[in-house]
Amino acid sequence: xxxxxxxxxxxxxxxxxxxxxxxxxxxxxxxxxxxxxxxxxxxxxxxxxxxxxxxxxxxxxxxxxxxxxxxxxxxxxxxxxxxxxxxxxxxxxxxxxxxxxxxxxxxxxxxxxxxxxxxxxxxxxxxxxxxxxxxxxxxxxxxxxxxxxxxxxxxxxxxxxxxxxxxxxxxxxxxxxxxxxxxxxxxxxxxxxxxxxxxxxxxxxxxxxxxxxxxxxxxxxxxxxxxxxxxxxxxxxxxxxxxxxxxxxxxxxxxxxxxxxxxxxxxxxxxxxxxxxxxxxxxxxxxxxxxxxxxxxxxxxxxxxxxxxxxxxxxxxxxxxxxxxxxxxxxxxxxxxxxxxxxxxxxxxxxxxxxxxxxxxxxxxxxxxxxxxxxxxxxxxxxxxxxxxxxxxxxxxxxxxxxxxxxxxxxxx
Numbered sequence: 001x002x003x004x005x006x007x008x009x010x011x012x013x014x015x016x017x018x019x020x021x022x023x024x025x026x027x028x029x030x031x032x033x034x035x036x037x038x039x040x041x042x043x044x045x046x047x048x049x050x051x052x053x054x055x056x057x058x059x060x061x062x063x064x065x066x067x068x069x070x071x072x073x074x075x076x077x078x079x080x081x082x083x084x085x086x087x088x089x090x091x092x093x094x095x096x097x098x099x100x101x102x103x104x105x106x107x108x109x110x111x112x113x114x115x116x117x118x119x120x121x122x123x124x125x126x127x128x129x130x131x132x133x134x135x136x137x138x139x140x141x142x143x144x145x146x147x148x149x150x151x152x153x154x155x156x157x158x159x160x161x162x163x164x165x166x167x168x169x170x171x172x173x174x175x176x177x178x179x180x181x182x183x184x185x186x187x188x189x190x191x192x193x194x195x196x197x198x199x200x201x202x203x204x205x206x207x208x209x210x211x212x213x214x215x216x217x218x219x220x221x222x223x224x225x226x227x228x229x230x231x232x233x234x235x236x237x238x239x240x241x242x243x244x245x246x247x248x249x250x251x252x253x254x255x256x257x258x259x260x261x262x263x264x265x266x267x268x269x270x271x272x273x274x275x276x277x278x279x280x281x282x283x284x285x286x287x288x289x290x291x292x293x294x295x296x297x298x299x300x301x302x303x304x305x306x307x308x309x310x311x312x313x314x315x316x317x318x319x320x321x322x323x324x325x326x327x328x329x330x331x332x333x334x335x336x337x338x339x340x341x342x343x344x345x346x347x348x349x350x351x352x353x354x355x356x357x358x359x360x361x362x363x364x365x366x367x368x369x370x371x372x373x374x375x376x377x378x379x380x381x382x383x384x385x386x387x388x389x390x391x392x393x394x395x396x397x398x399x400x401x402x403x404x405x406x407x408x409x410x411x412x413x
Contacts, residue, residue, distance in 0.1 A: 024057045024058055024059035024084075024107070024108040025056040025057050025058065025108060025109045025110065025133070026050075026054065026056065026057070026058040026059070026108055026109070026110050026111075026112065026129060027058070027059040027060075027061055027102070027103075027106045027108035027110070027111050027112070028046065028050070028058065028059070028060050028061070028112045028113065028114065029061045029063050029098070029099055029102045029103070029111065029112070029113040030042060030043065030046070030060065030061070030062050030063065030113070030114065030115075030116050031063045031065060031095045031098040031099060031113060031115075031116075032062060032063065032064055032065065032067065032071055032075070032116050033064075033065040033066070033067050033071070033093060033095075034067045034068060034069045034071055035067070035071050035116045036067075036069045036070040036071045036073075036074050038116055038117060039062070039071060039074050039075060039078070039116060040074055040078060042116045042117070042118055043060060043062065043078050043082065043085060044078075044082070045118060045122075046060060046114075046118065046122065047060060047082055047084065047085065049122045049125070050084075053122075053123075053125075053126065054125070054126065057084075058084065059084055059085075059086065059108060060082075060084060060085045060086070061085075061086050061087070061088055061102050062075040062078070062079070062085065062086070062087045062088070063088045063090065063098035063099070063101070063102050064087065064088070064089045064090065064098075065090055065092070065093045065094060065095065065097070065098050066090055066091055066092055066093050072087070072089060075087045075089075088101065088102050092201075094201035094202050094205075095201075095202060095203060095205060096198070096200050096201040096202050096203070096204070096205025096206075097201035097202075097205075099113055099205065100195050100198065100201070100205070103186075103188070103191045103195060104191065104192060104195055106188055106191075107188075108188055109132075109133065109187070109188060110129050110132045110133060110185055110186070110187055110188060111185065111186060111188050111191055112125075112128065112129060112184065112185035112186075113182070113183075113184060113185075114182055114183050115182030115183075119182070119227050119228055119229060120142050120181070120182070120183040120225045120226070120227050121225060121226035121227070123226075124142055124183065124223050124224075124225045124226070127223045128140045128141075128142060128183065128184075128185050128221075128223050129185050131221040132185055132186065132187050132221070136219070136221070137219045137220065137221035138186065138187055138190045138213065138218040138219050138220070139184070139185070139186040139187075139190065139209075139210070139213050139218060139219075139220045139221070140184065140185045140186070140220070140221040140222070140223060141176060141178065141181060141183070141184045141210065141220060141221070141222055141223070142178070142181045142182075142183030142184065142222075142223050142224075142225040142227075143176075143177045143178040143181060143222045143223065143224055143225065144161070144178050144181050144225060144227045145161070145162065145165060145177045145178045146177060146178075146222060146223075146224035146225075147224075148224035149224040149225050149226070149227065150225075150226045150227070151225075151226075151227045151228075151229075152227070152228045152229060153227070153228075153229030154229060157229060160241060161178070161180065164179070164180065164241070164244060165177065165178060165179060167245070167248060168207065168211075168248065171248055171252055172211050172248060172251060172252055172255070174210070174211055174214060175214060176210050176214065176220055176222065177222060178222075179206055179207040179210055180203070180206055180207070180244075181225065181227070183223075183225060184206065190213075190218065190269075193268075193269055194209065194212060194213060194216075194218075194269065195209070197212050197260070197265070198212065199250075200247055202240075202243060203240045203243060203244065204243055204244050204246075204247030204248075207244065207247060207248070207251075208247060208251055211251055212251075212260070212265075215255065215260075215262045215265075215266070216262060216265040216266045216269045216270050217266045217269075217270030218269065218270065263337070285336050285337065286398070288332075288335050288336040289332060289336045289398050289401075292328060292331045292332055292335065292336065293328075293394050293397075295331075296324045296327065296328045296331075297324075297387065297390060297394075299320075299323075299324050299327070300320045300321065300324045300390065301320075301383060301387070303316070303319065303320035303323060303324070304316045304317060304320045304383060304386065305379065305383065307319055307320065308379055308382075313367055313371075313379075313382055314364060314367060317360075317363050317364060317367060317386060318360065318364075321356060321359055321360055321363065322356065325352060325353065325355070325356035325359065326349065326352070326353075328352070328397075329348060329349055329352030329355075329401070330345075330349070332401055333345070333348055336401070337401070351400075352401070354400075355396065355397050355400045355401065358393060358396050358397075358400075359389075359390065359393035359396070359397065362389045362390075362392055362393045362396075363386050363389045363390060363393065365389075366385050366386065366388075366389040367382065367385065367386065370382065370385050
């Protein structure tokens with residue numbers, strides 16, 4: 001039932017824009033633990049905003065994380081009084097656990113969550129979910145660190161937040177600006193595929209979700225928000241920071257060792273190529289391959305110039321190519337194509353040596369032709385010819401290595 005019998009301007013009763021989760025377009029989850037004092041004000045304010053400002057059916061779910069006070073009783077009373085509000089109770093604590101449980105069970109098109117203190121201005125909700133409903137983006141996050149955001153909070157929390165995001169950028173190469181703002185949404189079809197991969201059940205849940213989404217090529221939309229810090233927040237900042245750092249270490253290790261098969265996930269979860277024949281991330285692959293190629297060429301040239309007086313042109317060419325080929329394959333495997341861990345490394349090196357054989361044939365053949373045409377040519381001319389031959393071999397190497405590591409992704413999948 002509704003708590004008000006007045007009709008809206010469009011003829012509907014207040015609250016009639018809500019519905020059960022089976023018919024809702026949007027489901028907003030409020031995870032709570034011992035929030036009996038603030039819960040009612042939050043739900044009534046959120047319900048009023050959804051009813052007046054969201055032009056489609058929306059559901060509010062109170063996810064109670066094993067509260068020990070009267071939170072659950074308040075939640076059930078609100079669900080009885082307000083149409084479109086329901087309660088999901090968990091026997092164990094953990095914001096991530098609550099969100100994962102509710103989001104996976106949701107039938108709405110888009111799932112979202114926000115903190116019970118409603119620190120984020122609710123006017124950012126529609127900009128948050130609109131790109132998801134249109135299909136433009138897969139996830140959306142509120143950002144307090146965007147230049148357009150307006151934030152009121154203490155220097156301590158500001159420092160901790162910016163330091164944490166700096167750690168994410170340096171350790172996990174994250175590109176999103178604000179991992180921990182309690183204002184996020186995602187398409188439910190994406191949630192069903194992504195959430196089983198997220199292990200954390202607490203505060204690091206947000207970060208892990210975003211890192212995995214970004215690594216597999218999903219589109220993350222950021223919304224600048226107006227945000228006012230809640231001075232009465234019950235969050236233990238030190239304990240949360242420690243657990244977040246532990247989470248960063250775990251996820252970073254999973255990415256480095258291949259325990260999280262990013263390449264296979266990108267193929268199954270990521271967006272389709274924008275241009276046929278140009279796979280996702282190929283431009284970035286070419287840039288990383290080019291950087292490694294320049295370093296390899298410089299190392300090859302140095303090895304060739306050092307070894308030439310001792311063992312001759314052909315032997316110096318063979319030695320320089322062999323050493324740099326092994327290092328080049330290892331570097332491209334890890335950084336260009338994102339294949340981590342020891343599994344398959346030996347096979348990849350063997351396949352890399354086949355590519356080395358092509359490069360050797362090109363460079364040795366070029367040397368032989370050069371010496372036949374000009375027997376007394378200088379080492380520097382030899383090196384120039386070899387560099388040109390290596391450029392041709394580099395193109396062949398890129399094509400060949402894409403085939404090598406693409407076949408690896410198929411096997412992983």
